[in-house]
Ligand SMILES: [Zn+2]
């Protein structure tokens with residue numbers, strides 16, 4: 001099979017991903033092999049490829065927003081059939097035994113595995129994944145339209161829940177990439193008023209098109225303006241800015257896995273009056289099922305930009321440089337009827 005492989009993390013402009021031929025992986029007990037049709041390109045992939053998140057193994061195939069078809073079943077896989085459309089997400093498996101797994105908080109598992117970080121992911125024609133952690137997907141819609149939902153969507157959904165925005169609340173979104181363009185649809189569906197703060201002109205245009213009531217720069221929100229906020233940009237300097245923009249009792253959720261240094265916070269300006277800041281760490285499978293239910297109900301429409309597998313590096317460069325709105329997706333083996 002063809003795969004894009006990372007040997008040594010480096011600036012994405014230096015071309016750290018290489019196209020290789022590899023043996024097709026065999027599913028072990030409880031695993032399925034998936035023939036990949038599309039794999040979303042996430043900012044986390046960029047962090048792994050550039051080494052801000054150290055790869056847990058090398059060589060590594062990145063990619064954790066996989067849409068494909070079940071191709072082979074390992075021993076002991078109930079409930080999935082060959083040919084079925086599935087999604088393989090970031091949360092590859094959890095231990096099922098630790099104090100977090102046994103109390104409904106598997107996102108905080110002490111021994112988790114993540115797709116495209118600990119194990120090979122979807123920048124390839126095939127991958128294997130634990131059957132208990134893949135999602136059955138509807139047959140409707142193109143493979144590439146579903147791909148961004150599998151991380152940008154699921155993590156964004158969890159961030160939206162964590163920021164505790166009520167119906168009618170003024171919600172601020174800081175940064176407007178793949179995840180935020182999904183979250184705005186969830187937030188509007190939930191009756192929030194959404195304000196978007198971002199620099200890129202393309203991102204601002206998409207935010208307006210999707211229904212933001214205000215679109216501006218990161219320092220635009222006056223103190224006390226927002227009842228809830230989500231930080232998507234991996235920029236620690238925005239944390240005090242967003243906290244100051246929160247009303248009393250408001251919550252700032254930080255959606256990213258990596259954040260640059262956060263400046264010192266001033267208790268009175270940034271935290272007093274029961275303002276809360278909280279991180280968002282991975283997701284539970286229930287988050288995934290809830291997001292996919294919402295995606296069908298709203299319905300969520302993703303804005304995608306296709307790249308061939310061999311141009312994964314260019315997709316990551318374009319992501320880093322903010323060259324597209326919405327989300328980049330590698331189209332790998334889409335069936336003609338899917339496109
Ligand atoms: Zn666990």
Ligand SMILES: [Zn+2]
Nearest residue numbers: 042044151152
């Ligand atoms: Zn991701």
